[in-house]
Amino acid sequence: MEMIFRQLNPHACRTYLLGSEGSKEVIIIDPVLEHLNDYLKLLETEKLQLAYVIDTHTHADHISGAAALKDHTGCDYLMYKGAPACCVTSHVKEGFIYLVKGIPIKVMYTPGHTKDSLSLIFQDRILTGDVLFLEDGGAGRDDLPGGDPGEHWDSLQRILGLPDHLIVYPAHEYRNRQASSLAVQKLKNPHLKPATREDYIRYVEDLKFGPADWMKEVLKANYACARNPKAVWIPVDVPACEVKGTMTCSVNDQKVSSISPDEVKGRLDAGQEQILLDVRELDELEGELGHLPEIRHIPIDSLSSRISDLEVDIDKDIITICRSGGRAHTAAQILMQAGFSKVYVLAGGMTAWNKAGYLVTNKV
Numbered sequence: 001m002e003m004i005f006r007q008l009n010p011h012a013c014r015t016y017l018l019g020s021e022g023s024k025e026v027i028i029i030d031p032v033l034e035h036l037n038d039y040l041k042l043l044e045t046e047k048l049q050l051a052y053v054i055d056t057h058t059h060a061d062h063i064s065g066a067a068a069l070k071d072h073t074g075c076d077y078l079m080y081k082g083a084p085a086c087c088v089t090s091h092v093k094e095g096f097i098y099l100v101k102g103i104p105i106k107v108m109y110t111p112g113h114t115k116d117s118l119s120l121i122f123q124d125r126i127l128t129g130d131v132l133f134l135e136d137g138g139a140g141r142d143d144l145p146g147g148d149p150g151e152h153w154d155s156l157q158r159i160l161g162l163p164d165h166l167i168v169y170p171a172h173e174y175r176n177r178q179a180s181s182l183a184v185q186k187l188k189n190p191h192l193k194p195a196t197r198e199d200y201i202r203y204v205e206d207l208k209f210g211p212a213d214w215m216k217e218v219l220k221a222n223y224a225c226a227r228n229p230k231a232v233w234i235p236v237d238v239p240a241c242e243v244k245g246t247m248t249c250s251v252n253d254q255k256v257s258s259i260s261p262d263e264v265k266g267r268l269d270a271g272q273e274q275i276l277l278d279v280r281e282l283d284e285l286e287g288e289l290g291h292l293p294e295i296r297h298i299p300i301d302s303l304s305s306r307i308s309d310l311e312v313d314i315d316k317d318i319i320t321i322c323r324s325g326g327r328a329h330t331a332a333q334i335l336m337q338a339g340f341s342k343v344y345v346l347a348g349g350m351t352a353w354n355k356a357g358y359l360v361t362n363k364v
């Protein structure tokens, strides 16, 4: 049976499409409401029949696109037993399910990040939701309602008991790491290192979590099956689900420096040599915020693989720029990890630059 398997989103929230080439029947896992039209267009263009949509857990960082996909296509909406979203049509339990012809999918109950977290195993891969991220990305945070580090450790032990060759596909990937096997996670993922439940709980308690108040509002929107992408305020560019402090390299201890729009303006006026590295997508450069003059453009998703483009400039100051600072911060970390030392994030990104009234190019 020829399988269709794709990741659909351009950014850190991962949405997977799984189906059988022969029947054109597909399921979508962890859709993001903001990308609804892209999913619908893909289904239409490729004449795919959406049979089921699944959320691996109740998300706290984005509004799920599952309810809207159900409305538009009439598909079933699956979540684990006890998931609170009011529009779920089927609650599944641990065991095999047959959603796509010829591809048995094993549901594994993996709570910890949330009470309703499931992982999906099929063929040579496992979709882990936020229970396990890739390598030094660690795992999803346990400090939101329903989070429980002890249960998280229990779930990770069950995942550790699975075959090493399974390829791990998480629900988030903030640094464009390529999917890798469970064997690699065992070697590189710090969340799999603590030897006992108690050690794991202590380890999680020592981690740094970003602010979560806004995430509680997103949870409520997902309980209510919101169909409006603007139903809740969601900060742009924030790697919200990632646990800070899980990276094995020392870069996390190295403070990322920021630089204000006023200082950058002063440097430009003085003709100071520096690299202005804009890490947004191309369409954003042409959008309402525009961009600074004479930027270098490398989208954040490509930065790791294009780091050699910048090596000639390793001794210069590099100022990383995005919409509001989140992606630029990640870019700075990637650069510092690669040995660049004079890296600064434009504080507040292009939003702050525009607010300050300084010159932009390509503004529409």
Ligand SMILES: [Fe+2]
Pocket (backbone or CB within 6 Å): 057, 058, 059, 060, 061, 113, 130, 140, 241
């Ligand atoms: Fe999550």
